[in-house]
Amino acid sequence: MRRLLVALLVLLLAGCASTHHVMLGQTRPAIDPAQVKVYQVPPKRYEEVARLDAKSAVGFGTQGQINAAIDRLAREAAKLGANGVILLGVDQTGSPVSLGVGGGTYGRHSGASVGLGIPTAQQRAEGIAIYVIEE
DSSP, X not given: OHHHHHHHHHHHXXXXXXXXXXXXXXXOOOXXXXXXXEESSOOSEXXXXXXXXXXXXXXXXXXXXXXXXXXXHHHHHHHTTOSEEXXXXXXXXXXXXXXXXXXXXXXXXXXXXXXXXXXXXXEEEEEEEEEEEEO
């Protein structure tokens, strides 16, 4: 029973990390994600490629989750041939994950219930994939 609870907890915490995009312009050949620069202030000249939205895996709201969501933006931008991402924002989404195990009675035997609520969240990053012409 304990192994089952642990396995369920691990699956719930793994969550669904995801990335979505809406095309705004022309794609180019894919590049290495390490070549994608994240901008908080837009460069001088650029072309918009796509609007991106990325979520981290479920966790406890850490800086590592924020970094993972931003890294997902850069990886998606690289697939589209964009060499930059203008970071529009990062926010937290999520709700507690709950596990419940029931019990019952049979004759003189009875069982107990166990409930567990774990506060978890995903970090969501939004940005615009761009092709930088001039910094």
